[in-house]
Amino acid sequence: xxxxxxxxxxxxxxxxxxxxxxxxxxxxxxxxxxxxxxxxxxxxxxxxxxxxxxxxxxxxxxxxxxxxxxxxxxxxxxxxxxxxxxxxxxxxxxxxxxxxxxxxxxxxxxxxxxxxxxxxxxxxxxxxxxxxxxxxxxxxxxxxxxxxxxxxxxxxxxxxxxxxxxxxxxxxxxxxxxxxxxxxxxxxxxxxxxxxxxxxxxxxxxxxxxxxxxxxxxxxxxxxxxxxxxxxxxxxxxxxxxxxxxxxxxxxxxxxxxxxxxxxxxxxxxxxxxxxxxxxxxxxxxxxxxxxxxxxxxxxxxxxxxxxxxxxxxxxxxxxxxxxxxxxxxxxxxxxxxxxxxxxxxxxxxxxxxxxxxxxxxxxxxxxxxxxxxxxxxxxxxxxxxxxxxxxxxxxxxxxxxxxxxxxxxxxxxxxxxxxxxxxxxxxxxxxxxxxxxxxxxxxxxxxxxxxxxxxxxxxxxxxxxxxxxxxxxxxxxxxxxxxxxxxxxxxxxxxxxxxxxxxxxxxxxxxxxxxxxxxxxxxxxxxxxxxxxxxxxxxxxxxxxxxxxxxxxxxxxxxxxxxxxxxxxxxxxxxxxxxxxxxxxxxxxxxxxxxxxxxxxxxxxxxxxxxxxxxxxxxxxxxxxxxxxxxxxxxxxxxxxxxxxxxxxxxxxxxxxxxxxxxxxxxxxxxxxxxxxxxxx
Amino acid sequence: xxxxxxxxxxxxxxxxxxxxxxxxxxxxxxxxxxxxxxxxxxxxxxxxxxxxxxxxxxxxxxxxxxxxxxxxxxxxxxxxxxxxxxxxxxxxxxxxxxxxxxxxxxxxxxxxxxxxxxxxxxxxxxxxxxxxxxxxxxxxxxxxxxxxxxxxxxxxxxxxxxxxxxxxxxxxxxxxxxxxxxxxxxxxxxxxxxxxxxxxxxxxxxxxxxxxxxxxxxxxxxxxxxxxxxxxxxxxxxxxxxxxxxxxxxxxxxxxxxxxxxxxxxxxxxxxxxxxxxxxxxxxxxxxxxxxxxxxxxxxxxx
Numbered sequence: 001x002x003x004x005x006x007x008x009x010x011x012x013x014x015x016x017x018x019x020x021x022x023x024x025x026x027x028x029x030x031x032x033x034x035x036x037x038x039x040x041x042x043x044x045x046x047x048x049x050x051x052x053x054x055x056x057x058x059x060x061x062x063x064x065x066x067x068x069x070x071x072x073x074x075x076x077x078x079x080x081x082x083x084x085x086x087x088x089x090x091x092x093x094x095x096x097x098x099x100x101x102x103x104x105x106x107x108x109x110x111x112x113x114x115x116x117x118x119x120x121x122x123x124x125x126x127x128x129x130x131x132x133x134x135x136x137x138x139x140x141x142x143x144x145x146x147x148x149x150x151x152x153x154x155x156x157x158x159x160x161x162x163x164x165x166x167x168x169x170x171x172x173x174x175x176x177x178x179x180x181x182x183x184x185x186x187x188x189x190x191x192x193x194x195x196x197x198x199x200x201x202x203x204x205x206x207x208x209x210x211x212x213x214x215x216x217x218x219x220x221x222x223x224x225x226x227x228x229x230x231x232x233x234x235x236x237x238x239x240x241x242x243x244x245x246x247x248x249x250x251x252x253x254x255x256x257x258x259x260x261x262x263x264x265x266x267x268x269x270x271x272x273x274x275x276x277x278x279x280x281x282x283x284x285x286x287x288x289x290x291x292x293x294x295x296x297x298x299x300x301x302x303x304x305x306x307x308x309x310x311x312x313x314x315x316x317x318x319x320x321x322x323x324x325x326x327x328x329x330x331x332x333x334x335x336x337x338x339x340x341x342x343x344x345x346x347x348x349x350x351x352x353x354x355x356x357x358x359x360x361x362x363x364x365x366x367x368x369x370x371x372x373x374x375x376x377x378x379x380x381x382x383x384x385x386x387x388x389x390x391x392x393x394x395x396x397x398x399x400x401x402x403x404x405x406x407x408x409x410x411x412x413x414x415x416x417x418x419x420x421x422x423x424x425x426x427x428x429x430x431x432x433x434x435x436x437x438x439x440x441x442x443x444x445x446x447x448x449x450x451x452x453x454x455x456x457x458x459x460x461x462x463x464x465x466x467x468x469x470x471x472x473x474x475x476x477x478x479x480x481x482x483x484x485x486x487x488x489x490x491x492x493x494x495x496x497x498x499x500x501x502x503x504x505x506x507x508x509x510x511x512x513x514x515x516x517x518x519x520x521x522x523x524x525x526x527x528x529x530x531x532x533x534x535x536x537x538x539x540x541x542x543x544x545x546x547x548x549x550x551x552x553x554x555x556x557x558x559x560x561x562x563x564x565x566x567x568x569x570x571x572x573x574x575x576x577x578x579x580x581x582x583x584x585x586x587x588x589x590x591x592x593x594x595x596x597x598x599x600x601x602x603x604x605x606x607x608x609x610x611x612x613x614x615x616x617x618x619x620x621x622x623x624x625x626x627x628x629x630x631x632x633x634x635x636x637x638x639x640x641x642x643x644x645x646x647x648x649x650x651x652x653x654x655x656x657x658x659x660x661x662x663x664x665x666x667x668x669x670x671x672x673x674x675x676x677x678x679x680x681x682x
Numbered sequence: 683x684x685x686x687x688x689x690x691x692x693x694x695x696x697x698x699x700x701x702x703x704x705x706x707x708x709x710x711x712x713x714x715x716x717x718x719x720x721x722x723x724x725x726x727x728x729x730x731x732x733x734x735x736x737x738x739x740x741x742x743x744x745x746x747x748x749x750x751x752x753x754x755x756x757x758x759x760x761x762x763x764x765x766x767x768x769x770x771x772x773x774x775x776x777x778x779x780x781x782x783x784x785x786x787x788x789x790x791x792x793x794x795x796x797x798x799x800x801x802x803x804x805x806x807x808x809x810x811x812x813x814x815x816x817x818x819x820x821x822x823x824x825x826x827x828x829x830x831x832x833x834x835x836x837x838x839x840x841x842x843x844x845x846x847x848x849x850x851x852x853x854x855x856x857x858x859x860x861x862x863x864x865x866x867x868x869x870x871x872x873x874x875x876x877x878x879x880x881x882x883x884x885x886x887x888x889x890x891x892x893x894x895x896x897x898x899x900x901x902x903x904x905x906x907x908x909x910x911x912x913x914x915x916x917x918x919x920x921x922x923x924x925x926x927x928x929x930x931x932x933x934x935x936x937x938x939x940x941x942x943x944x945x946x947x948x949x950x951x952x953x954x955x956x957x958x959x960x961x962x963x964x965x966x967x968x969x970x971x972x973x974x975x976x977x978x979x980x981x982x983x984x985x
Contacts, residue, residue, distance in 0.1 A: 628983030631948035662898045663945035 010114045012052050014154040017162075018117055019045055019105060021147040025124050026098050028140070032131055034083055037095050040076060044102035051106075060109055073103045094127045114155045121148045133554045135546065146173050179589050185565075186582040188575035189558040245307055246461055246480075247315060248547055249473040252301040256473070259463065261355040263318040263483065263495065264475060266460035268334045270369045274377040275424060277442065277457055280334065286365065287330045287338075294361070295321060295354040305551065306347045312338050314349065315460055315475075318495065319359060322352035333365055334456070335493075346555050361492035370454030370487060378446055380426040385450035395453055395488055402447050403501045406440065409433065413503035437462075437499040441482040444498035454487040458495070469544035608660045608668060611675045615653055619643070622680055632658050646680050653678060687888060688714075688940045690879045694739045698872050699732055701859025705850050707940060708957050709736060709824075713885075714892045714936035717847020717929060718803050718823040720788075720961065727852045729826040731869055733784040740885055741878030742781035742820065749791035751834065755798035759808045773810065778802055781818050781882060785825040789835040799823070800842045820885055840964070847929045848954070849961035888939075895935040896945045903985040904948050905930055908955070911982050912963060917974070919964045930958050952979050 023045060030038040050056040059069035076099045084092035101120040108114055125144045128137055149169035157165075247264075269277040279285075299321060306314060314329065314337040323329050328340035329349070339347075364370075388405065392398040414434040420427045425443050428435055441457045448455035462481035464473045483497040552560070565573040570581070616626045616635075624642045626635045636654030640647045656671035688710065695706050709732060712719045721729045730746070737744035747758060760776030777783065778799070785799060802808045803823050807816045825846065828835060843849070855863060863869075880888070905927060913921025922930075931946075933954040938946045956975035965974050 627980070629952075629980050631952060631984065633947055633949045658947050659945070661900050662947045663896060664898050 008111045009109070010111050010155050014114065014151070015048070015108060016052065017154050018108075018114060018121075018151045019048060021144070021151050022101055022105065022117065022121050022124070024147060025121055025144045026101070028128060028131075028137075029094055029098050029124075032091070033095050033098065036079065036083075037098055040072075040099045041102040044106050047106050048108075058106055058109075060107065069103065069106065073100065076100075076103070090127075090130045094124075094130065097124055097127065111155055115152070118148055118151050118155075121151070135549055142173070146170050149173055175593070179586065182582065182585040182589065184556070185561075186578050186585060188578045189556065189561045244477045246309075246475045246477050247304050247306040248550075249317075249464065249475065250303050250305075250471070251473070252303075254471045255298075255300060256466065257300055257317065257355050261318075262463050262473075263458075263481070263497075264315045264461040264464075264479075265318040265320070265335060265337070265458060266315050267313055267458075268332075268336050268485075269457040269459060270334075270366065271372065272374065272442075272446075274374045279336070280332075280366070280369070284366075284369075285336075286333045291331075291333050291335075291360055292362065293319065293321065294358040296356040297354060299352040299354050301350070301352045303348060303350045305547075305555070306343060306349070308343050308345050308347070310342050310344060312340070312342050314339055314343070314347075316351050317353035318355070318458075318460075319357045320351050320353050321357075324349050324351075335359065335458075346550065348551075348555065348559075359492040360487075361490050364454070364487055364493070366456075367454045367487060370456050371449050371452065373446065373449045378423055378425045378450075380423075380430055381443065381446050382450050384429065385447050388447075389451050395451075395486075398451055398453070399448070399486065399496065402444060403496075403498060406444075406498055406501045411435075411440075411502045413499065437497075438482045440498040440502060441484050444484045444496070448484070448486050456485050456493075458483055458485055462497075467540045467544050467547070469540050470547060472544065472547050474543060474547070608657065608671065611672050612657050612661070615657075615675045615678060618675075618678055618680060619650075632661070643680055646678070649674065649678055687880055687884065691739050692940070694876065694879055695732075695735045698735045698869060698876065699728055700862050700866075701855045702728070702732075702852060705852050706732065707937075708848060708850050708954065711933055711936040711940055711954060712848040712850075712957075713740070713820075713822055714888055714939065715847060715929070715932035716820075716889055717933065718825070718845060720843070720846040720849040721824065721826045721852060722829060722849055722961075723826070723852045725828065727854060728869075729852060730784065730786060731873070732852065733782070733824040733826070734873055735876065736824070737782040737784075738873060738876045739879045740782070741881050742822070742885070743818075744782050744784065745777040745780035746784040746786060747777045748786045749788050749795070751790055751792060751836075753791045753795045755795050758795065758799055759802065759810055762811055771811075773813070773815075775815075778808060778817065779815075781820055782822045782824065785823055787828060788825040789827040789837055791836065793836055793839070796836065796838060796842065799825075800845050803845050820882055820889070840962070843961045844923065844925060846961065847933060848957040850957050892936045892939045893932065895938050895943075897931065897935070898945065900985060901934075901946050901948065901951070902931075904982075905934075905951060907982050907985060908951070908978065911978055912959065915978075915981070917966055919966060922959060922962060926958060926962050930955065933958055948984050955979060 023041075026038075026041055030041075047056065048058075051058050057065055059066040077096065080092050080096050080099075083095070097120065101117065101124060104113070104117050104120060108117055122145070125141050125148065128141055131137075146166065146169050149172055150165040153165045153168055267279050269279055271278040271280075300317060301322075302317065304315065316323070316337045319335060320331060320337055323331060323337060330338050330340075332338060384405075388401045389398055392401050411433045413436055415436055417434040417436070417439065418432050420432065425446050428439050429443050445455040445457050459480070459482045461475045461479040462483075463479050464475035466473050481499070483495060483499065485493045485495050487493050552564075556564075561578075562573055565578070570577060612632075619639050620626070622643060624635075624639045630638075632654050636650055639650045639654075643650065653671065653674050656667070656674065659665060660668060660671055691710060692703075692707060695710070696703060699706055709719055709721075713736065721732065723729055733746075734744065736742075756776065758776050758778050760774050760779070762771040762773045764770070765772045788796060788799070791799075802817065806819070806821055807814055809815075827838070854860070908930075909922050909927050912918055930951060934946050934950040937950040937954050938944070941950070943950075955978070959978070960975050963974075
């Protein structure tokens, strides 16, 4: 019976509908794939169309075409291998699936082939997840699933209208939602990246190369960048161009530090050759906890959600005093928080920090590194240091004098400073005098070291934006910052941000206000406060939604699952309990489906009847309940008495219904329209 | 056109029979559906007056037969009498050769006489001494009977009750109507002054119009559900016959026409249902007949 049915010839309209759907599904892939994938796909679709429009033969009709078709398919496989060097893996696999779905389309001749094509379509839909897991893509995929389900419906009843089949498939997909949610929540999660995904499936944002030297133009295509582990002047200005999120912070109990304390500590840079700044090398770096830290005030606890950046360091609010032991997190002696492995996927961790602290006030293992300067470099800077040193009695006074130098001379903060050649520090200090944090941090450090004060550069982020909707602080790449720490006896390492001396707004208000207007928001160009406000609130809501989506859907891993299930009341969840609840849940869902299907039998299939029932339901909400045996005229009379203000509408609907149901004529659409528009309220 | 006629007829009848709109309307519907009518009630509530008024307003020739226990079939059908002048038998037509026959107190007659009348009703012809004579068209019988518990009655057998499309009750008039009746004109006098509203030919037209009233599948579903309920619910000794179903549909059509509609709605069926089923069904439990007919309607949901 089933075999006989699957051998039936599908209608032309159902094949066309399937082709439209497959094309809609495949289109987003064309942007990721080489051009020939789209070309082959559209060629095959065109062939099939020509067959139904002009009767062109299909492979099944002529032996020669069949051979050509097979050769084409084999050549495509070769082409995939040639393009990707492999036929498996994300990109190659998707290219193969896309083209083969198109090849199958010209072969379709019976219902079985239609089903096969539909299932290939479902696979093709899921591959979108390999490239993007954002909300818009999920919505697109949902639409695709509805379209493809309607193809299955059309294959079996081709005479239904497009509207009807879409309605039906939407209902079916919505009915599947509870099961989907149940499986999503309860199916035991396995730790690690999405299982079984090929290596090329994760997009790691590019980082700046390690060996970049001054004068070299950073790659323009690295739109999404992370903090580099060395700085060359100009690197951070690249980062500032990026709106990409670096990490999100959720403070426990929404206890936020002061804005000027929001320094997110990253790599610490010591060594310099005059152009580049580098962190301690691996054998210099020490982790054994000899550091002394004295804290004051309350600790801030918070959870960080770090975007992947393919480096090992983790960011923390200056200064981290408690950190998780689970991820093999270590705090180095110079205050860098490191993970044992590069961060290749979105990572969450819980930290505590103190913003008031003394770090190694007695001694520090690296003090001599903090004094190193390349010989014979920055002569003018050295000279400036000496002249300032003569006028100042103490280290503190010297620091103050340098900061005053920055303030009093015509230094300015600029995101587009002139390019520097030669001795960058000297050139900046005495000629261009335009720059941003890294210029100031680097030249300040040089001036400190020249005066015999141990100094180092700390890179990281400063500030961030609090979303008023969910109170999550979002730090973006554009918040990248560099500042200086100097070591003074009895005080330890003190953070000094020379950029603040020049541009206190950078620290007080964040980078956003310094960016040109058109970078801030499109609405700002219109110079309309109301629009700016609207734009901002829309953006906040969207960010909050995305952040919740990332947190609860995309990074819903074993930890989150445990957390959620415990919140839902499951005591010590483990996979056995999850499976048990999963089975119970599935049984409940299917029981419910069975029950409603049985009940559905009493729900009229007739459209007029359905809408009349809707009408009765609307009246029932206001206490006018139609008895099962009550005729439409009697009911109408009774309803009119009960709701005199709707007398006309009730009379009109009942009149139409009686004519439709018992006379077999009248305007059905008018009737349905008036039922839809009937909204009684007392 | 049709509605105007039926309205005029009803108005005329209601001016004589006070406060009885529903039974009057049912009686008219019965005649428009080409059915015979049985009126069961106590003496003196206006059975005869109703029959008389109907005959007059519909412009029908009218005969009245008072049934008694010693009555013979010939007293209704007619008798052949030897004419000595012509040396042959000549047939003297009985009162049945009329357009509307009022058979008063039909349950006083013997079963033999009763069945002679009922056969004539069904066949619309009589056979006397081997000769078949057609009855007039239109031909109606309005029979009245006293409630069965009265002395000296021969209750009609079920098979014969089935020949009557409807059985209606008139009942006592309400207070206001009775007062008008007591203080008003003499009814017999009024009957004499009553005019015919239509001709018999027009009545046939109306009957034909009624039989053409449209009937939707949904409504037939409903009628079938009602029939099935009487057969399957176990509350009755026998369910309704297909003839009863046909009658129900015909009566509902006539009712729809009287209400000025050219299609039948469930309310039409519900309105005529009790008068059609009450004399056909025998309830197992001793239910009040008026109640159980309404009960069936409540039990059967509209499809």
